[in-house]
Amino acid sequence: xxxxxxxxxxxxxxxxxxxxxxxxxxxxxxxxxxxxxxxxxxxxxxxxxxxxxxxxxxxxxxxxxxxxxxxxxxxxxxxxxxxxxxxxxxxxxxxxxxxxxxxxxxxxxxxxxxxxxxxxxxxxxxxxxxxxxxxxxxxxxxxxxxxxxxxxxxxxxxxxxxxxxxxx
Numbered sequence: 436x437x438x439x440x441x442x443x444x445x446x447x448x449x450x451x452x453x454x455x456x457x458x459x460x461x462x463x464x465x466x467x468x469x470x471x472x473x474x475x476x477x478x479x480x481x482x483x484x485x486x487x488x489x490x491x492x493x494x495x496x497x498x499x500x501x502x503x504x505x506x507x508x509x510x511x512x513x514x515x516x517x518x519x520x521x522x523x524x525x526x527x528x529x530x531x532x533x534x535x536x537x538x539x540x541x542x543x544x545x546x547x548x549x550x551x552x553x554x555x556x557x558x559x560x561x562x563x564x565x566x567x568x569x570x571x572x573x574x575x576x577x578x579x580x581x582x583x584x585x586x587x588x589x590x591x592x593x594x595x596x597x598x599x600x601x602x603x
Contacts, residue, residue, distance in 0.1 A: 465499035466515040473503045480505070506547075524549030535560040535578075542566070543583075553588070 461468040472495035476488040495501050499518030503509065507522050512530035520534055524542035526549035534540075538558050542549050548567040552558070556570050559578035564570065571588030580597040591601045 464516075466501060466518050466520075469495035469499040469501035469503075469518060470509075470513065470515060472498075473501075473509065526550055526552075528552045529554040529556075529572075531555045533557045535562070537561045538563070540564045550582075 461471065472491045476491040476495075479488040479491065492502075495503070500520070501515065501518045502521045502523070504523035504526075506524065507526045507528070509522075509528045510530040510532075512532075513528055514531075514533045516533075517536040519536045520538050520540075522528070522534075522540045525547055526540055528534075528540075529552060531554050532552050533556070535558060537560055539562075540550055540552070540558075541564075543566040546567055550564045550566065551569045552564070553570060553572040553574075555573045557575045558564065559576055559580065561579040562576045562582065563580070564576065564582045566583050568582065568585050570576065570582065570586045571590065573589045574586045575591040576582055576586070576597065577591065577593035577600075579595070580593050581595045582592060582597040584596070586592050586597070587599070587602070589602055590599050592599050
């Protein structure tokens with residue numbers, strides 16, 4: 436815990452305490468570190484820096500088994516509690532999305548466009564989301580579901596292939 440590392444109460448505001456809090460979060464949450472690597476990779480690519488983006492990508496894969504491809508756009512505020520995730524293709528993931536472990540988000544063969552995951556979607560452990568589809572805001576994808584068709588907003592889908600079971 437932050438308090439244990441610093442030996443007192445947390446006093447945010449100083450650079451030292453903020454750095455310690457960041458290091459603790461990275462140490463405790465490998466998926467957070469992988470997302471930091473993804474952000475660094477994307478920024479370095481924007482700046483045209485050679486080699487370093489590839490290293491950041493490899494570090495993310497080695498530390499938490501999270502592979503986020505180059506054309507993927509991930510908005511700030513995504514929550515990934517654990518690793519073992521693959522996201523590839525021309526994919527967009529909005530803010531407040533939760534992606535559980537062993538999830539694959541990607542392409543159908545022969546098409547480079549992948550899913551658009553809208554705000555507030557929860558993707559259960561082991562789910563697969565494939566193809567040029569849209570998963571509506573506030574939807575929930577059940578564990579191990581295979582989603583290959585559009586999901587309406589505020590809808591829960593389960594099964595293989597995924598089908599709606601409820602609408603909020």
